[in-house]
Amino acid sequence: MEETFEFTYTFRELAERQVTCPVTLFEAAGDDYSFLENTEGWSTRPPTVVELDADHYSLLRQPDLNELIKKIRYRLGQ
Known part of the structure; x- marks a missing residue:
């Protein structure tokens, strides 16, 4: 994990x-981009961004x- 991803958004x-x-x-509804x-x-x-009506936690x-x-x-059927 440490070799592949960083713990902050550096985009490296x-x-x-x-x-x-x-x-x-x-x-999810209410989420930032x-x-x-x-x-x-x-x-x-x-x-492709698919907007949902449900919020981040209710989706679970x-x-x-x-x-x-x-x-x-x-989306899988397209």
Whole structure:
């Protein structure tokens, strides 16, 4: 873990490699943007951001967990 990631956001680990697969970020209601949304060069294409109606903690339990499952399945089916 220590060799791969740092405990603070330095973005050094993002600059050393580039992701070539599609990336989807699921953003819970009330969450700030992900640092990946405003960082360039780590991916060959920008991430798709899927906004959720449920908040960060309610996504871990029913009924809001269903929203996350539904949107993950939708993205995988595209």
